[in-house]
Amino acid sequence: MANVVLKNVTKIFPGGVVAIKDATIEVADREFLVIVGPSGCGKSTFLRVIAGLEELTAGEIYIDGKLVNDVPPKDRDIAMVFQNYALYPHMTVFDNMAFGLKLRKFPKEEIRQRVHEAARILGIEQLLDRKPKALSGGQRQRVAVGRAIVRKPKVFLFDEPLSNLDAKMRVQMRAELSKLHNRLKATIIYVTHDQIEAMTMGDRIVVLKDGMIQQVADPMTLYDSPVNKFVAGFIGSPAMNFIDGKLLRDGALYFDEGTFKAKVPDEIASHLQAFEGKEITLGVRPEVIQEKTDKIGLEIVPFKAKVEVVEPMGNETIVYVTTGKTPIVARLIARKDLKPDSDVEFVIDMTRVHFFDPSNEKTIV
Amino acid sequence: MLILLFINLLPLGVMLSVSLKGEGSVLRSLADLIPKQITFAHYAEVLSSGRFARYFLNSTIVAIAVVAGNLIFAPMAAYALLRSDSKVTRIFLVLVIATMMVPKHIMMIPLFTMLYRMHLIDTYFALVLPFLVDAFNVFFVYQYLKTIPHEIEEAAFMDGASLANAFFRVVYPVLKPALAVVATNTFLINWNSFLLPFVLTSSDKVRTLPVGLAIFSQGEHSTDWSLLMAGSILAAVPTIVIWIRSQKIAQSMLASR
Numbered sequence: 110m111a112n113v114v115l116k117n118v119t120k121i122f123p124g125g126v127v128a129i130k131d132a133t134i135e136v137a138d139r140e141f142l143v144i145v146g147p148s149g150c151g152k153s154t155f156l157r158v159i160a161g162l163e164e165l166t167a168g169e170i171y172i173d174g175k176l177v178n179d180v181p182p183k184d185r186d187i188a189m190v191f192q193n194y195a196l197y198p199h200m201t202v203f204d205n206m207a208f209g210l211k212l213r214k215f216p217k218e219e220i221r222q223r224v225h226e227a228a229r230i231l232g233i234e235q236l237l238d239r240k241p242k243a244l245s246g247g248q249r250q251r252v253a254v255g256r257a258i259v260r261k262p263k264v265f266l267f268d269e270p271l272s273n274l275d276a277k278m279r280v281q282m283r284a285e286l287s288k289l290h291n292r293l294k295a296t297i298i299y300v301t302h303d304q305i306e307a308m309t310m311g312d313r314i315v316v317l318k319d320g321m322i323q324q325v326a327d328p329m330t331l332y333d334s335p336v337n338k339f340v341a342g343f344i345g346s347p348a349m350n351f352i353d354g355k356l357l358r359d360g361a362l363y364f365d366e367g368t369f370k371a372k373v374p375d376e377i378a379s380h381l382q383a384f385e386g387k388e389i390t391l392g393v394r395p396e397v398i399q400e401k402t403d404k405i406g407l408e409i410v411p412f413k414a415k416v417e418v419v420e421p422m423g424n425e426t427i428v429y430v431t432t433g434k435t436p437i438v439a440r441l442i443a444r445k446d447l448k449p450d451s452d453v454e455f456v457i458d459m460t461r462v463h464f465f466d467p468s469n470e471k472t473i474v
Numbered sequence: 475m476l477i478l479l480f481i482n483l484l485p486l487g488v489m490l491s492v493s494l495k496g497e498g499s500v501l502r503s504l505a506d507l508i509p510k511q512i513t514f515a516h517y518a519e520v521l522s523s524g525r526f527a528r529y530f531l532n533s534t535i536v537a538i539a540v541v542a543g544n545l546i547f548a549p550m551a552a553y554a555l556l557r558s559d560s561k562v563t564r565i566f567l568v569l570v571i572a573t574m575m576v577p578k579h580i581m582m583i584p585l586f587t588m589l590y591r592m593h594l595i596d597t598y599f600a601l602v603l604p605f606l607v608d609a610f611n612v613f614f615v616y617q618y619l620k621t622i623p624h625e626i627e628e629a630a631f632m633d634g635a636s637l638a639n640a641f642f643r644v645v646y647p648v649l650k651p652a653l654a655v656v657a658t659n660t661f662l663i664n665w666n667s668f669l670l671p672f673v674l675t676s677s678d679k680v681r682t683l684p685v686g687l688a689i690f691s692q693g694e695h696s697t698d699w700s701l702l703m704a705g706s707i708l709a710a711v712p713t714i715v716i717w718i719r720s721q722k723i724a725q726s727m728l729a730s731r
Contacts, residue, residue, distance in 0.1 A: 160632060183632070183634045197629070197648075
């Protein structure tokens, strides 16, 4: 296995579309790195430049310490699993998996052994004689993974491999890929638009927006300490609530939304002095908002809202409400029998909120 | 549907009818379509003549060579035009399409002059070389290639394939349905071609069936229609067999995609 280093990598497509802008990152040996971002943010291009399928406009890529800018894909010793699996339709599953080994002139017996070993790990031994058209989506996905692992390459690249599967199969394959990573001890770079996949699978996550790396961190750091409003809004489902308001001093520091006021805890207030009297954005995760109980303190702030939509999930309830000015999503930790159009009182735990600078969308605290 | 079938099969019926009639009997009306007396004498005459066998062999050699050329070069040209997407290749594609709009008759004299200067008139090369890559075949395969996901080639590159390996071992086999159409069309067009082989040959040594039959059945003052029709029926057998077979092959290949 190997590490992958990108130094000031830029990719500009003909016509001036900037897909990656000055990206620098080091993927450690045996790390599971997930690249996540919305459609069109350049995450697939990221993989393709590492694979050598796209030429770089600027920058350097090192695999296992070797500069590979001018090395063709076939000589980079990388395996890639494509979104649509890209299985060879005229070959059987065995031949699909054996193709790379045959090209590298491996002995027949070793090819047979490696393919059967990979098929056993993935549970597709009984499918080896079938053609891809006779396989289900999940089976095709396994074959595509099998084709990658038989070669024992230095680095695995996964380009949204689960996005064509149904929800149940996706959850199952997610766990299987994580197990596979533990088993192979491989360096994996995995691209997805699904932040749940990113959070559950990655050792570290790269959040991309418009070709620029926004933040690189482990999943919990990303969730708890996003560097800007984009990362905060992208990681977490349902997404973080952003509530625009003003910071006012009335003895203590208060966040004033217009329809409700919330006291800012002292330890947070000390970071916000430059914003007194100014516009500011409050970021609140849905689980930080709960239905009002008797337990109201200085930092557990109540506000009134009208219920718009209720989504009972069984173990929790997602409620879409509005304060009259701001739409808010709350994740209530129990089953709640709330009716649309009813007025309900909620509380925000102000010790667990974030503040963002509206001018540059960076996190203040 | 039945009317269309009747219209399409009528010429074949006329050919068959005339070829089976005795000498001097001609077709005056539709009522004469069914011969009163059937004779295979014309078929025997055609088959016993060494010239027919020669024409048949020439047609087979030329058709196979041209089909093979198109099966190799048309996909290669189409692949190059599609994948090396640049201003130059786009101009080439337009030029390829443009050649489809030029009638063959206009190319006849320049083609003859060119081959004459190369001393290739009345050789197999004259009947094969100019037809090794047909513009329609290039365009047809180009369009088919567009429907094949680029990722399977990229997967081959990642597996360690060179461009040639990716093309011949991954892309080419996937083109089979299109290539079946190319092979059938090219064979049929070439097998039936009359004008250019007529102009480019001058001896029985390389004459193909349509040209040979036309000359073979010509008397000093008249045409032996029965002989010509018997030869034509025999010449049509391979095309009919190939057409029926290729239809089934193309259908099964398309269904298995």
